[in-house]
């Protein structure tokens with residue numbers, strides 16, 4: 001892994017306070033993390049896409065660093081919230097990344113996201129923001145692979161895609177989500193390795209670290 005550190009100690013503190021309606025479901029990574037990896041893997045002026053934009057951390061960090069931040073977010077109220085914060089609100093699409101290649105996006109220099117997580121036995125579909133019944137864990141992994149297959153065709157040669165994911169403790173044992181995503185997406189993009197992100201302070205028991213998976217479209 002050329003120049004990619006194996007371990008990344010990182011502040012987990014989110015600087016931006018969410019509106020009260022969102023606080024019970026704060027699924028964000030920290031601004032410090034987004035700024036660090038965007039700075040490391042892209043240049044000023046580059047196009048940075050978050051296909052699961054959440055509360056807009058990637059897009060806001062991209063704008064702050066002089067990149068062009070684009071995103072897709074399924075949840076309408078989150079999409080509206082992000083648009084209210086962006087200098088270029090039209091770059092956030094309220095949509096569905098399962099249809100990623102149907103959106104008119106420019107060529108992508110970097111993608112950074114944390115996808116909606118799934119444990120092996122979760123009944124809901126994460127790609128509907130947990131609003132619809134799921135088709136199981138294998139179907140979840142097939143879907144994420146299909147999304148990144150579309151993304152591949154939209155990335156510039158040599159561009160990186162970064163996925164922040166954790167292995168998830170739960171009642172039925174640990175779901176090795178990060179490793180399963182690495183294997184699934186590694187079928188469509190070159191897997192260059194992972195950075196172990198050490199979150200300080202910890203996000204809670206079992207969540208003191210996660211993985212920033214590094215993929216690349218071949219030149």
Ligand SMILES: C[S@@+](CC[C@H](N)C(=O)[O-])C[C@H]1O[C@@H](n2cnc3c(N)ncnc32)[C@H](O)[C@@H]1O
Nearest residue numbers: 028029052054055056057073074096097127129
């Ligand atoms: C883990 S959160 C991302 C948080 C983001 N990294 C941040 O710091 O704000 C995942 C997001 O993906 C969204 N999502 C779920 N299914 C989606 C889909 N099919 N297309 C686009 N967004 C989706 C969820 O609504 C959620 O906001």
